[in-house]
């Protein structure tokens with residue numbers, strides 16, 4: 001064997017090993033070049049085979065006949081740009097007359113295997129221009145978020161989409177959201193990523209965790225208020241409603257001042273207020289929401305109604321006051337009693353992890369997108385953390401958050417503890433910090449055995 005052959009064999013073996021063990025590295029070293037060449041070489045044939053070509057126009061036919069030249073071939077969409085990405089390729093196409101974005105979307109599965117890519121999705125950028133995003137490998141198998149993301153206030157890069165793009169939880173675009181999923185499906189990890197993403201931002205975090213606080217209390221250093229039982233939750237939610245009313249008064253007062261100033265912007269929400277007047281936005285995270293809706297006696301029923309009413313009010317009016325709801329649970333339907341469907345209608349951001357039945361999937365997407373219901377039912381049990389995210393526009397994506405451990409989330413919260421705002425209305429709910437004497441004592445000491 002010559003030296004060249006040995007080198008070639010070694011390179012091919014290294015590429016094969018990388019592809020198997022580290023697909024992301026394979027893509028960046030070998031995959032991106034090979035795939036780009038493959039797409040460009042096969043482009044015309046594949047588009048023709050996928051039914052994405054149009055016949056030559058009449059004048060081209062006439063011109064060919066007049067010049068006695070062969071009949072021109074069917075034409076595929078024109079390539080405007082082929083851009084390699086961290087996880088695949090982005091192909092921008094100008095459609096030919098008579099083609100539409102739906103044609104390309106309908107052919108995405110055929111394009112996927114014809115170009116030997118892992119996944120293909122498409123979206124219309126503007127009239128007649130479509131971007132086909134292809135992924136070179138299963139990006140959701142081992143989620144690696146890009147080191148640089150587009151960070152804006154109240155916009156958290158929380159997960160990766162199956163097309164390799166970043167999935168943002170944008171509170172200003174979609175103020176309130178519902179996250180559903182069976183037990184062990186990945187809800188807490190998703191919520192942890194949200195908290196870790198919000199921690200460096202100028203925002204107050206408020207948590208209601210009726211799982212005795214096990215999910216949110218370790219993150220207490222970055223929380224302005226926490227509740228770990230329905231009684232405290234009811235009081236905390238009332239305090240939030242009071243804060244919301246106070247913020248509305250601030251907006252009204254500013255409106256009165258600006259109303260007489262010609263050309264001045266009139267504030268409609270906290271983001272229109274000048275910086276020195278703008279109250280800190282608040283994200284309220286509710287874990288295991290069904291615990292708040294359960295009751296066993298009249299007293300608890302009254303408390304439940306008070307809690308749901310406060311949540312509905314915050315969901316209806318909170319956006320302008322910069323109060324955003326992030327509600328998480330296993331199920332969230334009418335079986336939880338009155339007010340729940342009204343509340344769900346306000347939670348327009350939806351994320352469903354693996355669910356146990358179609359009814360649960362319908363709770364997430366039944367009123368938004370039938371396709372998303374099917375996608376949520378199909379999430380395999382072994383792919384924990386895989387979810388379907390959609391919103392009231394009917395659009396949806398498969399997403400998966402990175403596997404952030406509780407330790408990592410606690411470290412992030414501790415690092416940003418100095419950013420935790422003190423909100424006067426929520427002062428009574430300020431958590432005792434982990435490690436302080438207010439921490440709960442072990443069970444064996446709190447419940448002495450009776451004789």
Ligand SMILES: Nc1ncnc2c1ncn2[C@@H]1O[C@H](COP(=O)(O)OP(=O)(O)OP(=O)(O)O)[C@@H](O)[C@H]1O
Nearest residue numbers: 182183184185186187188189384385400401402403
């Ligand atoms: N994005 C992810 N990537 C990889 N593994 C994950 C991911 N999300 C969750 N998991 C795995 O699934 C397990 C369960 O996740 P998690 O605790 O978030 O589920 P859950 O829906 O909150 O469950 P429960 O309702 O019982 O608290 C985790 O221990 C983790 O190992």
